[in-house]
Structures are given as structure tokens and as C-alpha cells.
Amino acid sequence: MIKKEYLITLLELYTYRTARVWEEIKKNDFSFANDSDFLVYLRTLVKDKRNEVLFDFKAIQKAINKTNKAIDYCQNNTLPISIITFEDDLYPREKMNLIPELERPIVLYGMGNTALLDMESVALIGSRETDFAYMEKGVEIGKILAKNYVIVSGLAIGSDTAAHKGALLTNGNTIAILANGLQTVYPKVNSELANDIYKKGGLLLSEYPPFSATQPYFFAQRDRLQAALSKAVIVIETGEKSGTMITTNYAKTYKKKIIVLEPFNDGKIYNDKGNELLLQNSEISMISLNSINLNHLVSMIETKKKPQLTFEIINTPNFKTYRYEGKDYTKIPKKYKEICRDNKHVIVESIE
Numbered sequence: 001m002i003k004k005e006y007l008i009t010l011l012e013l014y015t016y017r018t019a020r021v022w023e024e025i026k027k028n029d030f031s032f033a034n035d036s037d038f039l040v041y042l043r044t045l046v047k048d049k050r051n052e053v054l055f056d057f058k059a060i061q062k063a064i065n066k067t068n069k070a071i072d073y074c075q076n077n078t079l080p081i082s083i084i085t086f087e088d089d090l091y092p093r094e095k096m097n098l099i100p101e102l103e104r105p106i107v108l109y110g111m112g113n114t115a116l117l118d119m120e121s122v123a124l125i126g127s128r129e130t131d132f133a134y135m136e137k138g139v140e141i142g143k144i145l146a147k148n149y150v151i152v153s154g155l156a157i158g159s160d161t162a163a164h165k166g167a168l169l170t171n172g173n174t175i176a177i178l179a180n181g182l183q184t185v186y187p188k189v190n191s192e193l194a195n196d197i198y199k200k201g202g203l204l205l206s207e208y209p210p211f212s213a214t215q216p217y218f219f220a221q222r223d224r225l226q227a228a229l230s231k232a233v234i235v236i237e238t239g240e241k242s243g244t245m246i247t248t249n250y251a252k253t254y255k256k257k258i259i260v261l262e263p264f265n266d267g268k269i270y271n272d273k274g275n276e277l278l279l280q281n282s283e284i285s286m287i288s289l290n291s292i293n294l295n296h297l298v299s300m301i302e303t304k305k306k307p308q309l310t311f312e313i314i315n316t317p318n319f320k321t322y323r324y325e326g327k328d329y330t331k332i333p334k335k336y337k338e339i340c341r342d343n344k345h346v347i348v349e350s351i352e
Contacts, residue, residue, distance in 0.1 A: 001087045002030045005067055006038055007107055008083075008209055012063040013042070013055055015215060016208060019102040039064075070209035073183060074109065079198065081182050081210070084108040092117040098228045098254040105207045105225065111182050112203040116173050121150035122301060123226045123251075124166075125244050126159025126236035129271045133264055134237035135162045137292065141234065141261070142166020142174075144294050149301075150175055152230050154222060155190050155204075159236040159244075164193055167202075174202045177225050179218040183210035223247040232257040232301045234287070238274030245274055259285045259300055265342045279347075282307045286347065288340050308339065311346045322346060 007021070014020040024045075032038045045054040055063075074081035084090045085107050095117075096104050110117070124142055126134065139162045142151050146167035153163040155176040167174035176197055178186065182204055185191040194204055207221060208214075223243060227233055227250035235258070238244035251258050260279050263272045278284050285300050286308070311322040311332060321328040332338060336348035 002085065004083050004085055004107070005035075005064075005071065006030055006032075007085055008067045008070065009038075009042075009060075009063050011106060012066055012209075012212070013059065016212070016218070016221075018104065018106055021106055022102045022104070025106075066211065067209070070181070070211055073210040077183075077210075079111055082110040082114050083209075084110060084114065090114050090117065092229065095228050099224060103224065107207070107209075109182055109206045109209060110203055111205075112198045113173070113201050114203060116150050116175055116203045117205075117229070119150045119173070120148075121152045121175065121230050123152040123230035123233045123247065124159070124163035124236065125153055125226060125233065125238075125247055126162075127238045127242040127244055127271055127274070128156050128158040128160075129239065129242075130158035130162065130237045131270050131272075133268075134159070134261065134270070134272070137261055137289070138162030138236040139166040139169070140292055141236070141287070141297065143170045143172075144292065145234075145297055146170050146172020146174065147294060148298055149231070152177065152226055154178070154226060155185070155187075155194060157187055157189060159238075161190060161193060162236060164197060164202075168196055168200055171200065175229070176202065176204050177222050177229075178204060178206045179208075179222040180206065180214045181208050181210040181212045182206050186214075219243055220246050224250045227251040227254055227256055230256065232259055234258075235260045235275060235278060237261065237270065237272050238278075239271045240273045240277055242274055245278075248278060257285070257301060258283075259287055261287045262289045262340060264289070282309065286339065308347055308349045309336065311348065313341075313344055313346060 010021045042060045046052055074083055122145055138159050142163040143166040151163055151167035151174040153160040155178055164174050174197055180186050185194045223246045226247050233251040233256055235244055248258050260275050263275045264270055279286055311324045314321045314323050322332055337351045339347045339349055
């Protein structure tokens with residue numbers, strides 16, 4: 001097995017761009033006689049297509065020092081942190097193999113119950129700017145689903161907070177995936193929530209060692225883990241440009257089921273344009289606001305999605321018609337079951 005120290009040092013040098021490190025793993029067996037030989041190897045790394053040294057001694061020594069500091073923290077912290085490499089038994093290999101090879105995490109850091117990584121889980125996510133009405137629904141969904149699944153989310157304010165709190169309210173299991181090292185909690189306002197997750201048998205998970213400098217792309221990398229670890233991705237509330245949309249794109253790539261909470265149509269303004277946008281895809285299921293119960297939610301997660309269609313309601317002085325792809329109907333055809341409706345649309349799915 002490759003020494004953890006070598007993998008972490010390489011990741012530090014390449015600023016956690018996993019593709020570059022995977023390329024090195026493929027080219028070398030890392031069976032160095034001692035650490036000095038590893039140091040010599042690092043000095044031989046050159047820039048692509050140019051015989052120019054990639055890392056000078058100062059950069060290498062800095063990466064080694066940061067690696068040693070991180071490992072020492074993981075081993076001696078009051079709350080120990082497990083260092084899980086891609087070669088370890090704890091590594092959730094089956095789930096991570098859904099990620100393209102050069103994008104897979106090489107090292108994971110877990111504080112808490114690492115056994116949760118192999119359990120069936122569902123990602124419950126949404127925007128940081130989640131409205132109160134959606135927050136309530138998020139807590140309700142998290143509370144219900146935690147009876148059957150591990151709830152995965154990102155510990156951000158908004159929908160993520162609702163998901164974790166819902167799971168904890170029913171003494172369920174939850175995994176919080178952070179986009180920073182586990183020596184701190186971001187955002188700080190959720191430090192108490194993170195502590196509750198740990199104390200109640202949950203898991204704080206990161207791809208980055210303690211004290212690593214957070215990079216903007218860490219958040220998108222975190223999103224791919226949420227999708228890969230979960231059997232389905234459920235969206236509480238999201239805008240069109242939220243990071244939630246990145247997670248749903250990963251879910252599509254990994255062929256995971258995507259389920260979206262029905263938008264509120266009560267005349268108020270919400271940050272739910274992303275919900276509406278996602279639901280334009282007939283492959284995405286919708287949770288009706290009036291059908292949030294365990295049997296219904298489990299059925300949506302476990303059952304193969306039936307195509308959904310949207311009929312436009314055309315109101316005339318004497319009667320209403322239902323229009324789909326330019327054709328008008330006096331009533332919804334019997335081969336479809338109504339899922340929900342508002343003043344302008346009816347969403348149905350096939351019963352055949």
C-alpha cells in the first residue's frame with residue numbers, strides 16, 4: 001500500500017487536483033526504500049512537455065511539513081480523524097467508482113462513524129438562501145427519510161441545515177460533507193450542529209486534510225461526493241444558479257434518481273426557480289407538498305421513474321381544455337394519473 005504521507009504530500013503539491021495525482025499513481029508503484037527516495041522522486045517531477053522542474057525544494061518541504069502537521073492533528077486531536085485512502089477497506093469503493101477514474105477522491109478524512117459510508121444514503125440538499133416554508137419541509141423530509149436512510153448534506157446554512165436537523169430529530173444517521181479541513185467548521189454558525197452530528201453517531205467527512213487552504217473549486221468537488229454517496233438526490237429549494245444545480249448535474253452523470261420538492265404556489269416570492277427548472281425534465285420526480293410521508297418518499301426513491309407530462313390548462317368562457325404538444329383534450333386521458341396541478345398546468349404520469 002502507498003504510504004498516506006506520500007499521497008497527502010502529492011495532493012498538497014498539486015493543490016488537490018486529483019487528476020494530476022492519479023496520473024502519478026499510475027506511473028509509479030511508490031515502493032521507495034525510504035522517505036529520502038520519495039523526496040528525490042518529487043524533485044524529478046517536471047512540467048508537461050518541458051524538462052523543467054515542477055516543484056523546487058522549498059515548495060516540497062512546505063508540502064511535507066503541512067502533511068506532517070495534518071497527520072499529527074488527525075491522530076492526536078481530541079476528536080480523532082480517520083485518514084482513508086483509496087486502498088483502505090473503509091474507502092466506499094463501490095460508490096466512488098461511479099466517479100470518473102481521474103476525478104475520484106484519493107484520500108478521505110472522517111470524524112465520527114465511518115461505517116455510515118457503506119450504508120444506503122440519500123442526499124437532501126438545496127440553496128443557502130432557503131425560505132422558511134421550504135426549511136420546514138426540509139426538516140420534515142429529513143426526519144422521515146432518516147428512518148430508512150443515512151441523510152447526506154453539506155452542512156451549509158439553509159437547506160443543508162434543515163436536512164441534518166431533521167435527521168437528528170428522529171435519532172437518525174447523517175453525513176455532513178465539508179469543503180474544508182476538519183479542524184474547523186464552515187460556516188462557523190453551524191459549529192454546534194456539527195458537534196451534534198458527531199455526538200449522535202453521525203459523520204463529518206472531507207476530502208481535504210486539516211489546515212488545507214480552501215480553494216473555490218473545493219465546493220464543486222464536494223458536490224460530486226454528495227451525488228456519488230447517495231442513492232438519490234432530493235432538492236428542497238434552489239435558485240437557478242445555486243451549487244445545488246452542480247450536484248444534480250453530477251447525479252445525472254452518475255445515473256442517480258433526482259427528486260425535487262414541488263414549488264409553493266401561494267402568491268409569495270420564493271428562491272425556487274431552480275425547482276421549476278429541474279421539473280421541466282420529465283425524468284425528474286416531484287414530491288407533492290401534500291404527500292410527504294415515508295411510504296411515498298421511499299417509493300419515489302426505490303421505484304423506477306415513470307415519465308411525467310405537463311398539460312397546459314386552457315380556460316374558455318364555457319369549458320376548459322387540456323393541451324399537450326399542440327393537441328387539445330376535453331379531459332386528461334385515462335392512461336395518465338394526475339400528480340398535481342395549479343391554475344395553469346396539470347402534471348401527470350403514465351399508469352401503463
